[in-house]
Amino acid sequence: MADLWTSKLSEYVDGTLSAADRQALEGHLVDCGDCRVVLDDLQRIVSGASALGDQAPTADLWPGIEGRIRPSVTDIRDLGAERRRRWRVSLTLPQLAAAGIALMLVSFALASQLGPRSTTTTASSGDTAPVLHVGTARSQAVFAQAVAELQEILESGRGRLDSTTIRALETNLAIIDRAISEAQQAVSADSANGYLRDHLEQTQRRKLDVMRRAADLIAVAS
Amino acid sequence: MAASGDPSAFERLYQRHVARVHSLARRMLDYELADEITQDVFVRAWEKLHTFRGEAAFGTWLHRLAVNVILARRGTLGKQRQRYTESDAPLEMMPARTGEPGTGMDLEQAMARLPDGARQVFVLHDVEGYRHEEIASMLGLAEGTSKSQLHRARMALRQHLTA
Numbered sequence A: 001m002a003d004l005w006t007s008k009l010s011e012y013v014d015g016t017l018s019a020a021d022r023q024a025l026e027g028h029l030v031d032c033g034d035c036r037v038v039l040d041d042l043q044r045i046v047s048g049a050s051a052l053g054d055q056a057p058t059a060d061l062w063p064g065i066e067g068r069i070r071p072s073v074t075d076i077r078d079l080g081a082e083r084r085r086r087w088r089v090s091l092t093l094p095q096l097a098a099a100g101i102a103l104m105l106v107s108f109a110l111a112s113q114l115g116p117r118s119t120t121t122t123a124s125s126g127d128t129a130p131v132l133h134v135g136t137a138r139s140q141a142v143f144a145q146a147v148a149e150l151q152e153i154l155e156s157g158r159g160r161l162d163s164t165t166i167r168a169l170e171t172n173l174a175i176i177d178r179a180i181s182e183a184q185q186a187v188s189a190d191s192a193n194g195y196l197r198d199h200l201e202q203t204q205r206r207k208l209d210v211m212r213r214a215a216d217l218i219a220v221a222s
Numbered sequence B: 001m002a003a004s005g006d007p008s009a010f011e012r013l014y015q016r017h018v019a020r021v022h023s024l025a026r027r028m029l030d031y032e033l034a035d036e037i038t039q040d041v042f043v044r045a046w047e048k049l050h051t052f053r054g055e056a057a058f059g060t061w062l063h064r065l066a067v068n069v070i071l072a073r074r075g076t077l078g079k080q081r082q083r084y085t086e087s088d089a090p091l092e093m094m095p096a097r098t099g100e101p102g103t104g105m106d107l108e109q110a111m112a113r114l115p116d117g118a119r120q121v122f123v124l125h126d127v128e129g130y131r132h133e134e135i136a137s138m139l140g141l142a143e144g145t146s147k148s149q150l151h152r153a154r155m156a157l158r159q160h161l162t163a
Helices: A003-014 A019-031 A033-050 A062-089 A093-114 A137-160 A163-189 A194-221 B007-028 B031-051 B058-080 B104-112 B116-127 B132-139 B143-161
Strands: A118-121 A128-131
Touching (some): A003 A019, A003 A033, A019 A033, A033 B104, A033 B143, A137 A194, B007 B031, B007 B058, B007 B104, B007 B116, B031 B058, B058 B116, B058 B132, B104 B143, B116 B132, B116 B143, B132 B143
Antiparallel strands (some): A118 A128
């Protein structure tokens, strides 16, 4: 047995020898019993290694892992709790105003719900369905007041929002304003149409919701 | 679910893959370090979950990440521990074998005594099935060095297991 050959045995086991080297080694193996023994041993080691099974740890390692990954989850919860604490303990002027707006939103909703109802006939079924009469002077006055109050908060707190948020807010409000304008025109042209009034109410609610969320952002950033 | 930050879903992934990661750590480094390394691997996996794009099986992604964590630790240990030298002395100090070459328990024990470089290559190639090209890239070696380390490891194991 010579090192010249044994050094090639591993590659022979792996099947990576060149054709010429493989042929020469196989020729040598015919005459060299020592190399055949080494080859057999190496093949057993390689097959034994590939057959090794996996063994789980004797201890449960999950609690240690969980303890290290949970803080990130807990941190987020703590952050939310911290923000809620700040909201409760030190209300700033914008925050107080936002709370007032919330009350107005409720008023708007109630005014819409309590306004006189009309009925409309649907072409498809002929059934009658009640619709909200949002065009009442009362509900529209509450809506206008809520918008004005929120607008004031947004103007005064504009500096606390980043430019991306402001752009998104203005774009959304512009779209909603156009929708409100179109809905108002449609209601004016067909004031008995319950669907149109309902659509107008929903669009106005959407505007208040967007403005309220922006006011919330300003309040949290204060 | 785990990728969206659900620890419960991640625990299920842990249960499914912990044996493979732990075995890899035990064979590549040390039995005493395997628990700690396994925890490190899963914490790192949690932190990196957003980079898993589903192009490979999760097990394959995790295994590769585990190899990286283990090799990083190996670099630190190499500076600290005498055993992680290229000497063959640790293998020679082993008690004699009591079975056929390649018998599971004997082989595990003999692998644990291999010099660091030969051990890494042997585990990655013969146990884990990586190619020399991949191993050379992982360990920062020439491909020829990976081949020679593998042969060295096999011959050292044979010497012990057939003594």
